[in-house]
Amino acid sequence: MEFLGYERPDGSAGIRNYVLVIPGGLLAAKICDFVEGTRTILTADSGSGRTGRDRETVARTLIGLGRNPNVASVIVHSSSPGAGYPELRPSRIAEEIARSGKRVELIDVAEEGNTFRALEKGVQLAREMVRQASMLRRQPFDLDHLAVGVKCGASDTTSGIAGNPVIGNLFDRIVEAGGTAFFGENTEIIGAEHVLARRGVNERASKRILEVAEETEERAKATGEDIRTINPVPANIAGGLSTLEEKSLGAIHKSGSAPIQGVLNYAERPGGKGLYFVDNWMSATSIFAGYAASGAELVIYQLGGGGSRGNDLLHPTTAVVSPLMWTTANPKTLAMARTSIDFYSGTVIEGEETIEEAGGRLLQTVLEIASGTLTRVETIRHTDPTQIYLKDTPF
Amino acid sequence: MPARGALMLSEKDNVATAVEEIKQGAEVPVRLGREVRHVRALEEIPFGFKVAVADIAKGAPVVKYGESIGVASVDIEKGRRVHIHNLAGARGRGDLAKGGP
Numbered sequence: 001m002e003f004l005g006y007e008r009p010d011g012s013a014g015i016r017n018y019v020l021v022i023p024g025g026l027l028a029a030k031i032c033d034f035v036e037g038t039r040t041i042l043t044a045d046s047g048s049g050r051t052g053r054d055r056e057t058v059a060r061t062l063i064g065l066g067r068n069p070n071v072a073s074v075i076v077h078s079s080s081p082g083a084g085y086p087e088l089r090p091s092r093i094a095e096e097i098a099r100s101g102k103r104v105e106l107i108d109v110a111e112e113g114n115t116f117r118a119l120e121k122g123v124q125l126a127r128e129m130v131r132q133a134s135m136l137r138r139q140p141f142d143l144d145h146l147a148v149g150v151k152c153g154a155s156d157t158t159s160g161i162a163g164n165p166v167i168g169n170l171f172d173r174i175v176e177a178g179g180t181a182f183f184g185e186n187t188e189i190i191g192a193e194h195v196l197a198r199r200g201v202n203e204r205a206s207k208r209i210l211e212v213a214e215e216t217e218e219r220a221k222a223t224g225e226d227i228r229t230i231n232p233v234p235a236n237i238a239g240g241l242s243t244l245e246e247k248s249l250g251a252i253h254k255s256g257s258a259p260i261q262g263v264l265n266y267a268e269r270p271g272g273k274g275l276y277f278v279d280n281w282m283s284a285t286s287i288f289a290g291y292a293a294s295g296a297e298l299v300i301y302q303l304g305g306g307g308s309r310g311n312d313l314l315h316p317t318t319a320v321v322s323p324l325m326w327t328t329a330n331p332k333t334l335a336m337a338r339t340s341i342d343f344y345s346g347t348v349i350e351g352e353e354t355i356e357e358a359g360g361r362l363l364q365t366v367l368e369i370a371s372g373t374l375t376r377v378e379t380i381r382h383t384d385p386t387q388i389y390l391k392d393t394p395f
Numbered sequence: 396m397p398a399r400g401a402l403m404l405s406e407k408d409n410v411a412t413a414v415e416e417i418k419q420g421a422e423v424p425v426r427l428g429r430e431v432r433h434v435r436a437l438e439e440i441p442f443g444f445k446v447a448v449a450d451i452a453k454g455a456p457v458v459k460y461g462e463s464i465g466v467a468s469v470d471i472e473k474g475r476r477v478h479i480h481n482l483a484g485a486r487g488r489g490d491l492a493k494g495g496p
Contacts, residue, residue: 157412157445158443160460161402161412190486191463191464191484192462195462225489226490226491227484237479239443240412240441240442242457242464242465242478242479242482243479243483243486244484244486245464245465245486246459246484249462250460306443349402349414
């Protein structure tokens with residue numbers, strides 16, 4: 001089981017080969033407008049007016065994206081409202097990314113004299129860097145070099161019966177081969193946390209899973225609202241799902257059956273390989289960038305879609321540097337969004353394939369994408385803004 | 396084999412998920428692995444929705460995946476559609492916490 005990837009100095013393997021410009025904002029956006037092969041994060045979450053814990057999350061996200069194996073090299077600039085905080089100093093971000101051995105360049109606007117001079121320097125630097133990156137050739141890597149993250153969304157009853165279990169089978173195969181897999185969505189383990197906690201690799205992992213469920217449920221109760229008016233979302237209910245417990249029990253099937261190594265914070269990099277639960281927010285505008293910052297080279301959106309109508313172009317990605325692939329097990333959803341969906345597992349419901357067989361087929365699709373085949377939505381040049389998952393009140 | 400009837404996911408389950416559009420009065424084949432049993436649908440069960448495969452008393456757990464997905468908010472007859480009108484979640488209920496003890 002091999003894929004063709006780009007070797008990085010820290011021994012990891014990228015499945016794409018970008019130059020990343022961070023933080024987001026005008027300077028980064030304009031450099032990326034000019035230069036092919038670049039990426040930047042589009043977000044209003046600069047860290048300004050945020051608690052130390054939240055500023056550290058913003059920093060961890062930027063550093064993690066920079067260290068992602070899909071990134072060949074990085075430009076860090078000083079033009080951001082958060083840049084004055086110690087956690088978010090450009091030199092700190094640059095140093096932490098450079099520890100991976102990859103090339104990092106700093107642009108200090110004050111040193112350049114003004115923004116337009118900094119832009120000129122950035123454009124010329126980025127042009128040179130993408131050209132340098134393009135000289136690298138793909139080479140074969142084992143599956144132990146792959147890290148993937150998954151979210152299930154607009155879940156319906158096909159998600160729990162087929163869509164998620166087939167993703168779970170893929171996860172088992174990747175983890176078994178020594179790779180890394182992330183799943184998360186802290187609201188959606190409520191009602192299923194006891195099942196997940198049994199899979200903790202040690203007592204600490206099990207305890208953390210229960211704690212995340214408890215913290216999330218306490219926060220939900222503190223709102224004074226019935227969580228059913230928030231989650232399950234209306235599309236879930238229209239798709240046949242009734243309660244949060246039912247949604248959660250179906251949702252956790254996407255994690256497969258491997259032992260859970262531990263619980264990570266949003267954008268936190270794991271200490272080793274294997275399966276990890278991430279304490280993150282379910283929103284597609286947030287979760288994928290977090291997985292990419294944790295090191296995922298590919299992210300998967302397992303779509304139910306039973307409650308959706310007429311949405312054929314599914315949104316491309318918010319993972320910034322990692323391609324997004326869409327899967328579904330719902331035949332109506334496939335018919336609705338055939339031009340966006342890369343993999344269909346409704347065959348399991350139709351009795352044409354077992355979960356095991358569909359999982360094997362999914363792995364082949366993943367290896368092709370990892371080797372350079374574009375996902376269907378990757379052909380669209382559009383990036384939705386990222387909401388970095390911050391937990392504290394802004395001031 | 397075309398998809399027909401409804402699927403149970405654990406033998407502990409008292410609901411099954413429809414994998415076709417089920418009409419009122421239909422004898423529904425309910426599959427659990429290789430085993431097939433039959434339940435008469437007392438009402439229409441749309442694709443993806445759940446049908447009770449046993450009588451479920453008000454207050455008793457509704458079981459899917461072998462785990463509780465909430466409690467019956469009214470008595471549910473075998474063959475009835477089970478959804479938010481007769482099944483209530485028990486978790487994350489801020490509305491109950493407010494007036495609760």
